[in-house]
Amino acid sequence: MLPLLLMGIIMLNSCEGELDDLGSQLVGANGADGYDKAFSLIAYNVDNNDVIRADGSKLDSVRIGAFSEPVFGGQKVSYITQLRLNKYDPDFGKNAVVDSVVLTLKPKYESATDSVTTSTNEDYIYPDGNVAAKKVVTTYPVSKYGKAKIGGQKAPLTIKVKEVTDFLGGVSDSLFSNKAVAEGTLLGSKAFNGTVNSVKITKDSDNSDLIPEISTSLRINLDKDFFQNKIIAKQGNQVLKDAASFIRYFRGISISVEENDGYLFSMAPNNAALTIYYKNDVTATDGTVTRTSQTTDLSLGSSNVHLSQISYSRPGAYTSAMNSAVNINNINNPVTPNNYANKLYLQGMGGSGIGIKIPASTIDALRTLYKNDKIAIVSAKIRLYNDASWDNKYQKPSSLLVQESIKDTVRFLPDMTTLASAGYSLIKTANLSTVDATYDVGVTATIKNIVEHNYASHDLIINVGSYLRSSSTGALLGQKYNTRAYNPYRVVLQGMTDTSKFGEEVDVKTYKGAQLLLIYTKKK
Structure with a gap:
């Protein structure tokens, strides 16, 4: 099964089109059933205090x-x-x-x-x-x-x-x-x-x-x-x-x-x-x-x-959203119910970021499936939808920075290193010029580590920007080397749109809040 699963990961992360269906077909043809699932995520704003290092x-x-x-x-x-x-x-x-x-x-x-x-x-x-x-x-x-x-x-x-x-x-x-x-x-x-x-x-x-x-x-x-x-x-x-x-x-x-x-x-x-x-x-x-x-x-x-x-000079609605946001200086503290947000504000140049947490109940359910039904995760991504309030002609960000919230640790997601040679893209976007824009964050390796290897789950902190590469080798320079200090783009995304679905499985066709999309296999 291992070569088959690796093939599925590579194809799912490097091809365009109906990736989920393709992944299901790959694993289904070799004695395994493929499953598509979506789970709601906890989403909150992160107040960067309108300040960024800018030397x-x-x-x-x-x-x-x-x-x-x-x-x-x-x-x-x-x-x-x-x-x-x-x-x-x-x-x-x-x-x-x-x-x-x-x-x-x-x-x-x-x-x-x-x-x-x-x-x-x-x-x-x-x-x-x-x-x-x-x-x-x-x-x-x-x-x-x-x-x-x-x-x-x-x-x-x-x-x-x-x-x-x-x-x-x-x-x-x-x-x-x-x-x-x-x-x-x-x-x-x-x-x-x-x-x-x-x-x-x-x-x-x-x-x-x-x-x-x-x-x-x-x-x-x-x-x-x-x-x-x-x-x-x-x-x-x-x-x-x-x-x-x-x-x-x-x-x-x-x-x-x-x-x-x-x-x-x-x-x-x-x-x-x-x-x-x-x-x-x-x-x-x-x-x-x-x-x-x-x-x-x-x-x-x-x-x-x-x-x-x-x-910056901020309007009232933005200021109110930041009042209930998690302050970047306290980002490693547990997220409380007051921090859940139905609108997520993302802006470069010191503006706000967002945080994503996978509910403990979702992780427990997936670990139980792994233990009892021997599932294998083929693809995992966080999907974020543009909010209807952000309906204008301003260019939306086409790339995002993603970091695990681990104290005193600055590193790339495991996906960015484990899958680097497989055509992996951290962010995939769709319909950026419309109000129906979406962002997919590739987290397959991250979720596999949490579910299949019992790693600790950390919140993901997302900001506007793109990572810089070496001019001579093309290699990424590091998590701290990015365009955030001068990236002017901004967007409003949908967060937790229905708190009654906290950590539950949702219908990807109708639920537009922050969600975790999974494809996994289960042996017949």
């Missing part, structure tokens, strides 16, 4: 923006980072004067052909030297989560860049999304229309590039006088001579939006750049002095502290 070690990507909807409420996200000189104890030359300062951000954008627009100016005059040229600007819409339009018009966002006046510490420090950071001078702002562009300028005379092509990005002009006084005028001063001195002198910048509603956009934090454009006097060997264009860069890369600062 650079957790941020492959960051969100910036603001978004509000009636179920989860308002969310505002700012990005805070240190910055460093690319070269310390710099020599800016004689009579150095700043022309401009540009902060360059590289948001994620849509590149489909029908999303791109191109404008060409054949009669462009490049201002530095009045050079006849051609200017080509290619424009792409930024990928957005939230409201691309408000009142029929493009949702406006005003991006603000400010000086940070608090010392942010070192890159190894743990920082949380609710950390308060003092801000000072407004360095620049820009009305953002939701697009980014690339720019190519070529000379008319020989079609050569007049300047290096500007890659697709969002560019914000900053206060040149501030940087003249803060950087250029400090040439030779101790504050520019080493990194330790500099990050305590110029402590960082924050990037935020002025509005409270609109959308969130994402970018890779280490791709941001800040360039100071200036001119100085260059003396030739014959004594001629020429004003010459120069640049100096400030690094915003991985050597700096990064922080995603997230704030």
Whole structure:
């Protein structure tokens, strides 16, 4: 029977379609009867206190923006980072004067052909030297989560860049999304229309590039006088001579939006750049002095502290649901009847998660079947249904994080390691674009351990996010390495919709609460 059961597990977890029927057929053809059963589960909300660790070690990507909807409420996200000189104890030359300062951000954008627009100016005059040229600007819409339009018009966002006046510490420090950071001078702002562009300028005379092509990005002009006084005028001063001195002198910048509603956009934090454009006097060997264009860069890369600062304003219904939720700090305490929820709120970026408990009566019944009838579990999954109240066009999460609630233990579910080579998928979704969306969590190995090997049963804690993989090997990096800190998606699911069915077998066709779906065999 063992090869047969393993074949059933592999097929059930790697194929699409009517998996349960397929599994029953496989085991039924070899002297065993297959059974499909569904049992109600205890489901409750987990209050993460709207806080998550959000320092650079957790941020492959960051969100910036603001978004509000009636179920989860308002969310505002700012990005805070240190910055460093690319070269310390710099020599800016004689009579150095700043022309401009540009902060360059590289948001994620849509590149489909029908999303791109191109404008060409054949009669462009490049201002530095009045050079006849051609200017080509290619424009792409930024990928957005939230409201691309408000009142029929493009949702406006005003991006603000400010000086940070608090010392942010070192890159190894743990920082949380609710950390308060003092801000000072407004360095620049820009009305953002939701697009980014690339720019190519070529000379008319020989079609050569007049300047290096500007890659697709969002560019914000900053206060040149501030940087003249803060950087250029400090040439030779101790504050520019080493990194330790500099990050305590110029402590960082924050990037935020002025509005409270609109959308969130994402970018890779280490791709941001800040360039100071200036001119100085260059003396030739014959004594001629020429004003010459120069640049100096400030690094915003991985050597700096990064922080995603997230704030929420919650509506009454959500707050009420969290009042009866299990606090994440008490997650290992027994679940009480007050924690059962008929609506489950799932949100990334520090928002709420959910907990799932298999009733002890269900486990006892299955263990009795295993002992007396020699059943063998072929497939087990937790099914969760979208709640009818979450009926909108916002993109639902397509992946979830699942962890057993075991004190001081952080690991993958046994399924993610035992079945890794069998095409196993932790989460399978259906109908995500509709109100009838479902999520299936593959827990075959977990349930087999509990029922057939008498392992302890632990609650499963589920959050929005996806696991990160090694860029070189493709292997999962670990339970703690995931996108939760910057994953903006949210969904409301059905929990315990009928407490009278506590731990009982239910009809999968009619019961839409959280449930455990089983396929098991029993020898004829």
